[in-house]
Amino acid sequence: MVRVATFFAMSFGAFLFWQSMEKIHVWMALHQDEKLERLEREMEIKRLREELLAQARQTD
Template sequence: MVKVATFFGMSFGAFLFWQTMDKVHVWIALHQDEKKERLEKEADIRIMKEELYQQQKERDSLA
């Protein structure tokens, strides 16, 4: 009886472990995606600022 209880206990523990690892993996992947999107947005903003700066520079040199 002890062997059967130990088997079920260990099986349940392994199940909980894999479920937790799966959730941790999903959480890490989501945060990596969010970080990647944020960095892409920041790069787009930098490019737009540089373009606007160049346009302003051209207008100032024409005036």
């Protein structure tokens, strides 16, 4: 009986660990996607700013 209970407890613990790791990995992936989107927006803003500055210099 102790072996069965120990096996069940270890299996349940492994399942809980697996589920928590899955949630952590999903959170990390979403966080990384948000970071990449933010960096892409910042690069686009920098590019547009440089284009506008170049146009302003040409008109001056």
